[in-house]
Amino acid sequence: MAEVRTDGAELEFELTLPVVVVGAGACGLVAGLAIRSLGVEVVVLERDAVPRGSTFMSSGFVPAAGTRFQRAASVEDDAARMAADIQGKNHGQADPAIVDTLARRSGAVIEWLADRHGVPFELVEGFLYPGHSRLRMHCTPRRTGEELMSCLLNAAEAAELDVLTRARVTTLHVDDRRRVRGLTYQRPDGVEERLGCEALVLACNGYGGNPELIARHIPAMAGALYFGHEGNRGEAVQWGEALDASLRDMGAYQGHGSLAWPHQTLISWAVMMQGGVQVNLHGARFSNEHLGYSEQAAKVNAQPESQAWNLYDRRIHEQALRFEDYRNAEAAGAVKRFDSLQALAEGLAVPLETVRGEFDAMAAAADSGQADRFGRTFEPAHRLAPPYFAIRVTGALFHTQGGLEVDTDGRVLDRDRRPLPNLLAAGGAARGVSGAGDDGYMSGNGLLSAVVLGAIAGETAAALAGAP
Incomplete structure (x- = not known):
């Protein structure tokens, strides 16, 4: 059970890092790469022995507008058109500021991953997925999430991004102002270790693997076949509830x-x-x-x-x-x-x-x-x-689309829509852009939030930790 303790101000942490990221799927790895690129020390904590997450089980398609890959294929696209497509599919139910930000930043993030980190993106041609008015799906050559994860892990290794596996985060330690001072993670042998941080990024996906949360928030899918990562147990939601964070579109x-x-x-x-x-x-x-x-x-x-x-x-x-x-x-x-x-x-x-x-x-x-x-x-x-x-x-x-409400910088908002001091979320941990149900999901929305919002949250976390 994910837990929040208000003992953060009293605890002494043997080691405190500027930023900690929870989850080493596409979201966590991209966030970590963004933080490293700004010269800030960071560690990514991953519960599994091998980082995979929901990305590994996906097709690995990331939508983006205005990329050089599109221009090479004579595809005319821009952020406004992409945002309109997303909002059209979700019936205008998503936060328009988040949608606009993701659409506007998407092209630059894809090109940054390709040019700086060697992810071999190419444009998917030949057909349009439902809701998309332009060809904008970017994928790696084999068109699998497994290959995308391999490319991101290679990029992490080349960037000397520290990824600590077999580290299941159980507890957040906060002070009386809800500032996260550190966390506790558990090793496979049951030993618990504590780590301090100046900023925390939750990139631990959603709650598709938690039958209790599914029955509560998505009763129509209670008992349905779950084809997502079993580690998606909803810790981000549980931590958020304990911190009085705003949860939105939980039925999506x-x-x-x-x-x-x-x-x-x-x-x-x-x-x-x-x-x-x-x-x-x-x-x-x-x-x-x-x-x-x-x-x-x-x-x-x-x-x-x-x-x-x-x-x-x-x-x-x-x-x-x-x-x-x-x-x-x-x-x-x-x-x-x-x-x-x-x-x-x-x-x-x-x-x-x-x-x-x-x-x-x-x-x-x-x-x-x-x-x-x-x-x-x-x-x-x-x-x-x-x-x-x-x-x-x-x-x-496959995966849930509701979660912690965030602003355009990836900062988690409380129920009064005020940002928590140093907590960020992206990917499946955050509210997505698919509206409130199952019919607002447009192909690629999950990886759009993971990759693009992951990069944004990483940049914000680095700034909160004092990046130059």
């Missing part, structure tokens, strides 16, 4: 409606955006797949056995092979191939007349240019043709 989360079952491999939503569809186990479509993969999780889970089939064709299959997760799914036997609709219906044990009716309806929508019964339009170029491919999927909770 990122789901995903395309997790291969039972293989539990993420299937990119690019499959849907390039013409694929989902049908339930009776062969019937049940939604507009282009609205977003987050809200699709609940829609898939509402189907019989909480499962669906992704249906697509060879064109999409060949494009999906660019994603390592998809190649892994194929190697595991999740991808099924059929030469005709009849063979598909027989292989999936669904009524042929139902599947044929869905394909006829999609063809009619493509021919007419009109939206179908779910409000989705189909491009003639995306008409599905044999051979067909199918993957059985389920919906899952």
Whole structure:
């Protein structure tokens, strides 16, 4: 249980550092790199033996506007357009100042990581994710969060950023003004150690791995499959509550409606955006797949056995092979191939007349240019043709999007919206930009907050600790 003790003024810490960061996922590592770049001493504390976090389990796509990668691909984009897209997807429910700041800083942070720290970003081309009006997803060559984490860990090593693993932070020690004076962390053998700090950055993600907090704040996903890092236990939320911090949008989360079952491999939503569809186990479509993969999780889970089939064709299959997760799914036997609709219906044990009716309806929508019964339009170029491919999927909770309310500098705010003296938060520990529910999440929002707000919080922490 995360704890806050008001004994910070009385304790003597054997070692006090200018800044401590809790969590060595993408957020914590980027925050640490930002602090180091300003010449301030910092340590990143990580509970696991190997830093991974939610980033490791993601696709590793970071949205950014106005980058040289976009310009090289003749993509015209800017912060205002990106901010408008984010607010459009979340129905205007996010803090506009935070959205504007993240959009404005995003391009520079991506280029800083690429040019100074050697992260080999490239622009994802070929399709738009739901809500995005421009190509702005930046990824590493293998298009996996695992590779992004490897690149950031390499950058941390090159920058001589101290990362202490197997260090689970249990307690914050504060004074009577709620200034964090230090913390206690526990080693695997149970030994506790204390460390003082001038500023503290919480980069320890959300609470998806805490069933009690999920049941309290997101009852619709209580008992749902959780496909996030098990270490996301909500310590930041618990510490914040103890410090009377403001918590916002606690019902917000990122789901995903395309997790291969039972293989539990993420299937990119690019499959849907390039013409694929989902049908339930009776062969019937049940939604507009282009609205977003987050809200699709609940829609898939509402189907019989909480499962669906992704249906697509060879064109999409060949494009999906660019994603390592998809190649892994194929190697595991999740991808099924059929030469005709009849063979598909027989292989999936669904009524042929139902599947044929869905394909006829999609063809009619493509021919007419009109939206179908779910409000989705189909491009003639995306008409599905044999051979067909199918993957059985389920919906899952990936990570929470609500958390500690912060200002545009990453400083945690109390319930009166006043910044706490030296506590900062970013990534999943902080309130995100996805609104209040599951349908405001726009692709990349999680890593946008982790990477860009992580860099901002790092800069602010360094300044609070007396950076020159």
